[in-house]
Amino acid sequence: MRRSRSVGAGASPRATAARADEYARYLYEHGIKPLEEKALGVQLLREDRAGESEFVTISYWESVEAMSRFAGADPRRIHHLERDAEFLIELPSGVQVLDMVASSGRTGGDAP
Numbered sequence: 001m002r003r004s005r006s007v008g009a010g011a012s013p014r015a016t017a018a019r020a021d022e023y024a025r026y027l028y029e030h031g032i033k034p035l036e037e038k039a040l041g042v043q044l045l046r047e048d049r050a051g052e053s054e055f056v057t058i059s060y061w062e063s064v065e066a067m068s069r070f071a072g073a074d075p076r077r078i079h080h081l082e083r084d085a086e087f088l089i090e091l092p093s094g095v096q097v098l099d100m101v102a103s104s105g106r107t108g109g110d111a112p
Helices: 020-038 064-071
Strands: 005-009 014-016 041-049 052-061 096-100
Touching: 005 064, 014 020, 020 041, 020 052, 020 064, 052 064
Parallel strands: none
Antiparallel strands: 005 052, 005 096, 014 052, 041 052
């Protein structure tokens, strides 16, 4: 099986339920939009739970080198947004970098 892309799965920040909608808008404007300009694709996922919401950003890249050109020498080093501390229950400590080994079906956010 040939590995064709690298995938950077961001940390999983958690916001309080009271601030989750506001944080989702902030994260999209200041975190997702810059990724959209550089990555092959980006997904923002959200899970609402009692009292909090968890957000997961998945970005798709040609290679770890391409990811590093955007994120810096160590793509696993997290870059907090300016207002993250205001919204989040705790600041995430890192970013996962994973290799995509298989993909099938409609996995994108634009599927019907």
